Amino acid sequence: MTESAGGADCVIVGEALGKWYGEVIGLNNFNLEIKHGVTGVVGPNGSGKSTFFKLVLGLIKPNTGTISVLGQIPWRNSKLHSEIGFCPDYESLPADSTGRQFLSLIGHLHAMEGAALSKRIEETAKLVEMTHALDRRTGGYSKGMKQRMKIAGALIHDPQLVILDEPLSGTDPIVRKDLIDLTKRLNKEQGHDVIVSSHVLFEIERMTHNVALIYKGRTVASGDISEIRALIDKHPHNIVIEGDGISSLAKALLDKDYIVSVAFNVDRSGITVQVLQPDDFFNELPALVGQTNCSVISMYSLDDNLEAIFKYLVGR
Amino acid sequence: MTTWRLSSNTLWGADLTNLKKTANGIYALTLHSLRGLLFSRKAVITVLVLLFVTAVMAYAGGQDVDALAEGANMMDVLILFFFMPVMAMIFGSSLIRDEIDNKSITHVATAPLDRSFAYIGYYLPLSLAVSGSMVIITTAGFLSFFLQHDVSGDALEMYFEFIALVVLGSIVYSSLFLAASVLFTKPVFFGLFYAFIWEGFIGSIPGAIQKASIKHYLRSMGSEWVDHGSISTFDASSFGGSVAVIVGLTLSCLVLGAYLLREKELS
Numbered sequence: 036m037t038e039s040a041g042g043a044d045c046v047i048v049g050e051a052l053g054k055w056y057g058e059v060i061g062l063n064n065f066n067l068e069i070k071h072g073v074t075g076v077v078g079p080n081g082s083g084k085s086t087f088f089k090l091v092l093g094l095i096k097p098n099t100g101t102i103s104v105l106g107q108i109p110w111r112n113s114k115l116h117s118e119i120g121f122c123p124d125y126e127s128l129p130a131d132s133t134g135r136q137f138l139s140l141i142g143h144l145h146a147m148e149g150a151a152l153s154k155r156i157e158e159t160a161k162l163v164e165m166t167h168a169l170d171r172r173t174g175g176y177s178k179g180m181k182q183r184m185k186i187a188g189a190l191i192h193d194p195q196l197v198i199l200d201e202p203l204s205g206t207d208p209i210v211r212k213d214l215i216d217l218t219k220r221l222n223k224e225q226g227h228d229v230i231v232s233s234h235v236l237f238e239i240e241r242m243t244h245n246v247a248l249i250y251k252g253r254t255v256a257s258g259d260i261s262e263i264r265a266l267i268d269k270h271p272h273n274i275v276i277e278g279d280g281i282s283s284l285a286k287a288l289l290d291k292d293y294i295v296s297v298a299f300n301v302d303r304s305g306i307t308v309q310v311l312q313p314d315d316f317f318n319e320l321p322a323l324v325g326q327t328n329c330s331v332i333s334m335y336s337l338d339d340n341l342e343a344i345f346k347y348l349v350g351r
Numbered sequence: 352m353t354t355w356r357l358s359s360n361t362l363w364g365a366d367l368t369n370l371k372k373t374a375n376g377i378y379a380l381t382l383h384s385l386r387g388l389l390f391s392r393k394a395v396i397t398v399l400v401l402l403f404v405t406a407v408m409a410y411a412g413g414q415d416v417d418a419l420a421e422g423a424n425m426m427d428v429l430i431l432f433f434f435m436p437v438m439a440m441i442f443g444s445s446l447i448r449d450e451i452d453n454k455s456i457t458h459v460a461t462a463p464l465d466r467s468f469a470y471i472g473y474y475l476p477l478s479l480a481v482s483g484s485m486v487i488i489t490t491a492g493f494l495s496f497f498l499q500h501d502v503s504g505d506a507l508e509m510y511f512e513f514i515a516l517v518v519l520g521s522i523v524y525s526s527l528f529l530a531a532s533v534l535f536t537k538p539v540f541f542g543l544f545y546a547f548i549w550e551g552f553i554g555s556i557p558g559a560i561q562k563a564s565i566k567h568y569l570r571s572m573g574s575e576w577v578d579h580g581s582i583s584t585f586d587a588s589s590f591g592g593s594v595a596v597i598v599g600l601t602l603s604c605l606v607l608g609a610y611l612l613r614e615k616e617l618s
Contacts, residue, residue, distance in 0.1 A: 127458065129455055
């Protein structure tokens with residue numbers, strides 16, 4: 036019995052999912068619906084992203100709750116894998132094989148063969164820009180090349196759903212940009228539904244506006260990223276400003292409604308500002324700097340790390 | 352999107368599309384695993400064992416002995432008794448476990464191939480690699496001994512009888528150690544215990560207890576075939592019973608391993 040009553044417009048429906056490993060909780064009362072298109076799954080390390088993907092792929096079974104992928108229950112359902120391509124976040128390429136041998140193995144496992152498989156290998160390698168390295172051993176690939184080849188492995192059988200687990204992890208900025216563009220193209224040009232995970236929110240924002248935020252095994256928020264940003268904006272942000280003549284800027288900021296507090300750093304070289312509406316703050320800041328004749332050397336948010344954002348969202 | 356499907360047809364009610372897909376997957380996995388086994392560091396171990404067996408049997412063959420009896424004893428003790436389970440343990444106890452531990456099994460576990468069938472794609476190359484290695488080692492040992500005497504006639508007949516025994520041994524030991532590699536997180540400890548303590552010690556104790564070893568049944572079959580050396584006078588179980596035990600154990604281990612892999616959570 037593999038059929039399930041998932042919504043027709045949903046690629047994945049997870050309801051009250053629970054998964055634990057001994058005393059370690061992977062997911063806890065996890066609810067998420069993922070619709071067609073590109074969806075970003077964002078969460079800090081250990082939040083449950085990989086556990087969720089393993090449940091989607093049927094590599095593990097849930098302790099509680101139900102999950103439906105493309106209308107089917109994934110556990111013990113190998114046929115479902117015809118419709119899913121998976122790029123794991125860990126090293127999974129056989130080091131003693133060439134890229135072509137790797138793709139050929141995956142293709143054969145998906146019942147592809149002969150000229151059709153050879154053609155598809157060339158097409159997929161071209162798509163991920165790895166044609167030049169197809170006949171090199173994967174053990175000699177750079178991190179970016181390995182990521183591209185893993186993505187090619189996920190695409191070789193032309194699945195409906197492509198899951199990319201932390202595809203940008205450990206890559207340089209140029210590769211990052213290429214992979215972000217590729218992810219968008221997979222949906223727009225190739226028609227795949229794509230689920231991509233990351234622990235960096237702004238990277239996901241560059242790929243899609245449809246995100247799910249996961250924290251400590253639960254879905255904290257999901258939907259359009261602008262709605263999530265609005266939720267985040269209800270909480271004060273901590274921003275550090277460093278430079279010369281900062282005290283006059285501090286005085287000017289205290290008069291603003293969107294400022295909760297201003298605190299000088301220990302060496303008085305900068306201030307930490309608590310801001311309620313970051314957009315208003317960032318819009319007015321250049322004018323305030325000009326009016327107070329201070330010079331700003333650096334400015335950064337203490338809340339850029341995802342952990343802080345999640346703490347806001349769960350009210351801690 | 353392109354849809355990759357083989358033409359659908361049936362034969363006596365069986366879905367040939369699915370059968371062909373499954374066979375294709377098993378074949379691909381067999382080739383991949385066989386290449387991994389033959390071109391890994393394990394091949395170096397085969398070469399070392401081959402050199403050792405060749406040297407020992409060349410030395411034994413150089414002595415003034417009854418060639419057929421002594422040759423049979425050497426192949427029995429050195430190859431069938433000792434290296435047969437050890438080589439199967441070296442090849443088998445890490446094949447699937449290594450892939451589970453380094454997570455490269457993900458590509459197999461996320462393919463549209465039932466894991467119990469994928470297990471066959473690991474078993475076939477394993478038994479082929481172990482059989483191949485053991486046939487080469489047996490051949491080298493035989494030649495290094497009997498080239499100093501007479502290779503033809505009875506000696507050649509005995510060679511083929513031992514080849515049949517090592518191939519049978521490869522089939523049954525491979526099924527055992529492969530199942531252990533799915534069942535245990537550290538299968539090499541089980542392998543060392545089984546190969547050296549159980550088969551090596553329990554299998555050589557006089558009396559009924561040795562019937563708890565695979566070796567006993569292999570030697571029982573060998574005692575029907577080989578007319579020289581101590582194996583020919585071995586206090587054997589019946590031939591039919593030994594075949595039943597070997598076949599039954601092989602099938603039981605295959606079913607158990609396939610079931611365990613199918614049910615295993617790959618986290």
